[in-house]
Amino acid sequence: MSVLPYLLAVFVFLVGLYGIVSxxxxxxxxxxxxxxxxxxxxxxxxIGYKTHGTAPIFGDIPSSRKVVDPVVQSLTLTDIVVAVAxxxxxxxxxxxxxxxxxxxxxxxxxxxxx
Amino acid sequence: xxxxxxxxxxxxxxxxxxxLLVWGVLDLPTFGHYAGPYGDIVSKLTEPQRHIANAVTxxxxxxxxxxxMGEELILFSAASAVAMLFRETREADTKDIVDAVRADAxxxxxxxxxxxxxxxxxxxxxxxxxxxxxxxxxxxxxxxAFVFVYFxxxxxxxLRLATTKFAEPLESxxxxxxxxxxxxxxxxxxxxxxxxxxYGVTGRIRSGGSAALxxxxxxxxxxxxxxxxxxxxxKDNMAARYGRTKKVVQ
Amino acid sequence: MNPMIPLIAAIPLLAATLLAxxxxxxxxxxxxxxxxxxxAVPAVLAGIVLTRTVGRILSYWFGGWxxxxxxxxVAIGWAVDRFGAGFAFLVLILLTSALVYSWRYMEADRYLxxxxxxxxxxxxxxxxxxxxxxxxxxxxxxxxxxxxxxxAYKVEETSPLQGSFNFAVVNTIGAFLVLFGIALLYGRTxxxxxxxxxxxxxxxGRHDGLVIAAFAFITCGFLVKAACVPFHFWLADAHAxxxxxxxxxxxxxxxxxxxxxxxxxxxTVFDGVLGEFQHPIRDVLLGVGVVTAITGAVMCGLQRxxxxxxxxxxxxxxxxxxxxxxxLDPSALxxxxxxxxxxxxxxxxLFLVGGILLMTRGGIDELLLHGLGKRLYVAAAAWFIATLAxxxxxxxxxxxGHALIxxxxxxxxxxxxxxxxxxxxxxxxxxxFRAGLRIFIGAGAGDDPILSQQPSESPPxxxxxxxxxxxxxxxxxxxxxxxxGAWTGLATRAVEAAHTFTDRLxxxxxxxxxxxPPPPAPETWHTTTSSIVWAVVTLVGSLTIGFGxxxxxxxxxxxxxxxxxxxxxxxxxxxxxxxxxxAWLAFGxxxxxxxxxxxxx
Numbered sequence: 001m002s003v004l005p006y007l008l009a010v011f012v013f014l015v016g017l018y019g020i021v022s023x024x025x026x027x028x029x030x031x032x033x034x035x036x037x038x039x040x041x042x043x044x045x046x047i048g049y050k051t052h053g054t055a056p057i058f059g060d061i062p063s064s065r066k067v068v069d070p071v072v073q074s075l076t077l078t079d080i081v082v083a084v085a086x087x088x089x090x091x092x093x094x095x096x097x098x099x100x101x102x103x104x105x106x107x108x109x110x111x112x113x114x
Numbered sequence: 115x116x117x118x119x120x121x122x123x124x125x126x127x128x129x130x131x132x133x134l135l136v137w138g139v140l141d142l143p144t145f146g147h148y149a150g151p152y153g154d155i156v157s158k159l160t161e162p163q164r165h166i167a168n169a170v171t172x173x174x175x176x177x178x179x180x181x182x183m184g185e186e187l188i189l190f191s192a193a194s195a196v197a198m199l200f201r202e203t204r205e206a207d208t209k210d211i212v213d214a215v216r217a218d219a220x221x222x223x224x225x226x227x228x229x230x231x232x233x234x235x236x237x238x239x240x241x242x243x244x245x246x247x248x249x250x251x252x253x254x255x256x257x258x259a260f261v262f263v264y265f266x267x268x269x270x271x272x273l274r275l276a277t278t279k280f281a282e283p284l285e286s287x288x289x290x291x292x293x294x295x296x297x298x299x300x301x302x303x304x305x306x307x308x309x310x311x312x313y314g315v316t317g318r319i320r321s322g323g324s325a326a327l328x329x330x331x332x333x334x335x336x337x338x339x340x341x342x343x344x345x346x347x348x349k350d351n352m353a354a355r356y357g358r359t360k361k362v363v364q
Numbered sequence: 365m366n367p368m369i370p371l372i373a374a375i376p377l378l379a380a381t382l383l384a385x386x387x388x389x390x391x392x393x394x395x396x397x398x399x400x401x402x403x404a405v406p407a408v409l410a411g412i413v414l415t416r417t418v419g420r421i422l423s424y425w426f427g428g429w430x431x432x433x434x435x436x437x438v439a440i441g442w443a444v445d446r447f448g449a450g451f452a453f454l455v456l457i458l459l460t461s462a463l464v465y466s467w468r469y470m471e472a473d474r475y476l477x478x479x480x481x482x483x484x485x486x487x488x489x490x491x492x493x494x495x496x497x498x499x500x501x502x503x504x505x506x507x508x509x510x511x512x513x514x515x516a517y518k519v520e521e522t523s524p525l526q527g528s529f530n531f532a533v534v535n536t537i538g539a540f541l542v543l544f545g546i547a548l549l550y551g552r553t554x555x556x557x558x559x560x561x562x563x564x565x566x567x568x569g570r571h572d573g574l575v576i577a578a579f580a581f582i583t584c585g586f587l588v589k590a591a592c593v594p595f596h597f598w599l600a601d602a603h604a605x606x607x608x609x610x611x612x613x614x615x616x617x618x619x620x621x622x623x624x625x626x627x628x629x630x631x632t633v634f635d636g637v638l639g640e641f642q643h644p645i646r647d648v649l650l651g652v653g654v655v656t657a658i659t660g661a662v663m664c665g666l667q668r669x670x671x672x673x674x675x676x677x678x679x680x681x682x683x684x685x686x687x688x689x690x691x692l693d694p695s696a697l698x699x700x701x702x703x704x705x706x707x708x709x710x711x712x713x714l715f716l717v718g719g720i721l722l723m724t725r726g727g728i729d730e731l732l733l734h735g736l737g738k739r740l741y742v743a744a745a746a747w748f749i750a751t752l753a754x755x756x757x758x759x760x761x762x763x764x765g766h767a768l769i770x771x772x773x774x775x776x777x778x779x780x781x782x783x784x785x786x787x788x789x790x791x792x793x794x795x796x797f798r799a800g801l802r803i804f805i806g807a808g809a810g811d812d813p814i815l816s817q818q819p820s821e822s823p824p825x826x827x828x829x830x831x832x833x834x835x836x837x838x839x840x841x842x843x844x845x846x847x848x849g850a851w852t853g854l855a856t857r858a859v860e861a862a863h864t865f866t867d868r869l870x871x872x873x874x875x876x877x878x879x880x881p882p883p884p885a886p887e888t889w890h891t892t893t894s895s896i897v898w899a900v901v902t903l904v905g906s907l908t909i910g911f912g913x914x915x916x917x918x919x920x921x922x923x924x925x926x927x928x929x930x931x932x933x934x935x936x937x938x939x940x941x942x943x944x945x946x947a948w949l950a951f952g953x954x955x956x957x958x959x960x961x962x963x964x965x
Contacts, residue, residue: 115936115937115939115941115944115947120941120943120944120947121947123947123948123950123951124943124946124947124950124951126951126954127947127948127949127950127951127952127953127954127955128950128954129954130950130951130953130954130955130957130958131950131953131954131957133954133958134577134580134581134953134954134957134958134961135544135577137573137576137577137961138544138548138573138574138576138577138578138581139548139574140573140574141552141570141572141573141574142548142551142552142574143551148551148554149554150550150551150553150554150555151436151554151555152436152438152550152554152555152556153554155436155438156438159438176427177427177429177438177439177440178439178440178498178499179426179427180426180427180440180499181440181498181499181502183377184487184490184499184502184503184505184506185502185505185506187377187380187381187483187487187506188502188505188506188509190380190381190384190483191479191480191483191506191509191510191513192509192513194384194476194479194480194513195476195480195509195510195512195513195516197476198473198476198477198480198513198517198519199513199516199519201473201476201519202519202520282384282385282388283385285384286381286382286384286385287381287385289381289384290378290381290382290384290385293374293377293378293381294378296370296374297371297374297378299428300367304428305365305367305370305424305425305426305427305428305430306367306370306374306424306426306427307426307427307428308427308428309427309428
């Protein structure tokens with residue numbers, strides 16, 4: 001079944017979203033955001049895969065050898081750095097909220113509504 | 115909304131989103147038979163044109179180097195933001211906390227691991243254009259070496275080595291030099307981020323032209339960025355644990 | 365290739381890193397000055413570039429990898445047309461104003477605030493100048509990260525954390541949706557340059573699941589940033605807690621960047637292959653715009669927290685921007701652009717007044733500030749001038765924008781659009797007017813049971829606030845917003861620029877084949893009677909309802925109670941809980957995407 005990697009990416013993304021919606025813990029939400037991000041990596045890398053293709057590093061192999069797509073790999077690399085930055089921030093918010101409220105429950109940190 | 119209403123709403127939405135995603139991916143080229151031109155063109159060009167053996171690094175630092183600059187700045191902004199968020203606790207207040215691991219074997223192995231990791235970091239960065247590796251990976255490994263010190267030895271030693279007085283300038287310099295190298299190209303009459311050094315020989319450390327310098331900039335920026343983020347979290351944690359926090363204003 | 369183009373983004377970014385390097389050791393005032401200069405210089409460059417983009421698209425290829433005509437674009441290219449240059453110019457002008465206003469406004473470690481502001485502004489400018497979809501994504505994330513951080517600047521209180529947490533989680537998921545779209549497009553076409561993707565997609569010709577899904581995800585992802593219903597919940601939380609100069613940028617340009625992205629990507633990538641489906645696409649997006657405009661207008665009137673009130677007003681106007689965009693017509697698009705400019709200045713000025721109130725009167729709650737604004741003459745003047753601008757009276761403020769959108773809609777057969785625009789304008793501006801009356805004139809009672817109570821915000825510490833500078837900037841922005849409607853030349857230029865913007869083949873030819881597109885035909889301004897009529901309606905409506913609501917204590921109590929009950933459900937939906945927001949995001953994407961799937965066959 002050659003669509004499985006793509007379906008896996010979709011599944012991981014949706015699981016992460018479910019985690020955020022049903023969560024009772026801010027740090028859990030931050031990790032679920034990372035899970036969603038992993039779904040996007042899987043999709044990107046799966047798109048670029050070529051059967052019998054090897055890593056796109058030409059030190060030992062001739063240029064004519066079939067390699068997987070290097071562009072999606074660089075996109076994923078960029079994406080990972082972005083994910084780190086966003087996770088770092090979200091976790092920092094969660095930590096500060098804990099310091100103020102003494103709880104990590106998303107319901108408890110709600111001060112503004114309506 | 116009650117919890118069950120929220121989850122119900124979400125499941126309805128997720129069903130739709132899931133359907134759309136699946137519908138979309140089913141029309142992608144079959145897994146393993148990707149035929150896009152971009153990757154092939156770069157793979158063919160990277161050695162003759164840029165003398166870079168690692169196509170991914172060539173894209174990250176050369177062909178799409180401007181994206182990488184943006185991304186470095188994202189990491190830089192995040193690190194600055196974390197420093198800003200934790201600014202209430204001063205590093206000076208935690209200077210006397212030791213928080214030691216009291217097991218000589220662990221201490222010893224930790225120091226050894228830290229040193230080896232540091233060397234590995236330099237190796238990974240330097241060979242970025244030749245083997246898998248590059249500025250990002252090397253930068254993370256570099257930061258990890260310091261983290262080893264905290265986990266296996268003590269906070270006090272970690273603070274002396276990875277103080278934000280060292281980490282923050284490292285990170286700012288890394289990010290700034292990335293942009294600066296782009297601008298230096300102007301002095302040579304080239305476009306922003308144009309190459310202004312000779313390309314060297316494929317497969318040697320000295321290859322890739324000015325993209326190699328940009329490689330090192332990003333290594334410094336990533337190393338600095340991770341160290342700042344980790345130091346800030348750790349400082350906050352230590353201060354809370356050992357009672358150095360100021361009174362919180364409600 | 366003009367070196368000024370990359371410098372527009374590179375200068376503030378370099379300045380930000382340098383400031384981070386030395387910030388701890390230089391005096392705060394020096395940090396402020398570096399920030400102002402690093403914002404003002406690129407603003408000037410953007411202005412110069414703007415003059416060079418009349419009827420042309422300037423290309424810039426990074427790394428010097430300029431492709432020959434017909435070659436595959438391997439490097440990252442920027443394609444600067446008049447809209448892009450104009451938007452970048454607007455961003456940097458507002459950034460400079462915000463930094464001037466912030467002169468000595470923030471507390472210690474101010475250099476980090478300036479660093480993040482510079483990164484924020486530079487990222488938005490780069491985003492609109494870019495011609496490469498992944499490059500746009502990278503700067504989109506940079507802008508978002510800086511924005512999340514700036515929202516949480518006042519770390520001592522909890523509300524900023526709710527605001528920034530919700531903002532971060534919801535916007536990040538929006539970015540994931542965009543990324544899914546980018547991945548799908550890359551899978552089909554193998555390109556990341558907007559023009560190239562457009563050409564390949566059109567040549568391929570299929571409008572199957574992949575194309576529709578990509579369009580749906582990219583649109584919904586950017587609609588999250590553009591704060592359209594049901595992706596809008598984060599905006600009020602974020603605006604309520606971010607410092608006033610930051611809110612100026614949020615409402616002025618950050619939300620609008622989302623619309624710019626949708627328009628840019630539609631017109632360069634999807635118009636070829638989905639061009640025959642303009643009618644259903646128009647209808648779906650109009651639907652979203654209408655719901656957003658109405659929701660914003662309704663919620664706006666329920667607020668007593670001034671910044672939150674202004675945030676919902678932004679949402680109402682965002683719905684109107686989307687209506688302008690959704691008509692898929694150059695005239696309406698030009699109208700939306702002018703509307704954005706006038707709104708940015710006027711709304712920005714209102715937020716800055718809020719900052720002055722917070723600083724001098726220690727509060728941001730309309731009821732608690734009752735009558736306390738009486739001696740703030742400049743702030744009051746700015747407030748009422750900006751309110752007038754937003755009320756869209758004939759030839760002032762947002763009038764030209766409204767007129768262009770209304771006329772375009774009528775020509776296309778959407779006769780109800782002026783009614784919706786009027787409702788949104790009246791609903792939101794009346795609430796702003798009411799707040800102004802209560803705070804600066806002391807009219808009405810000090811209590812109103814319908815308005816939602818929010819926690820108070822602590823004022824920034826007073827280190828001799830430079831009230832003179834703050835008031836001057838505030839007033840200047842308000843007047844600029846008002847005059848936008850008087851200068852019909854701006855409107856005609858915007859429509860001409862829109863013609864270039866919506867010319868997909870011209871864009872592709874300019875970027876890929878280095879051919880100069882034919883300059884658009886010059887536009888002239890026509891004042892229609894209906895636009896004047898609607899302008900008077902919105903002006904009179906805003907003022908009357910504003911007056912009426914400030915004297916709510918004189919209404920019959922049964923009416924007040926009935927209103928309160930009616931508002932109950934919509935108020936409850938805005939719960940402040942991030943799980944609710946994400947659930948709505950999923951639901952909204954499913955509905956919008958589903959509608960596209962069903963109507964585009």
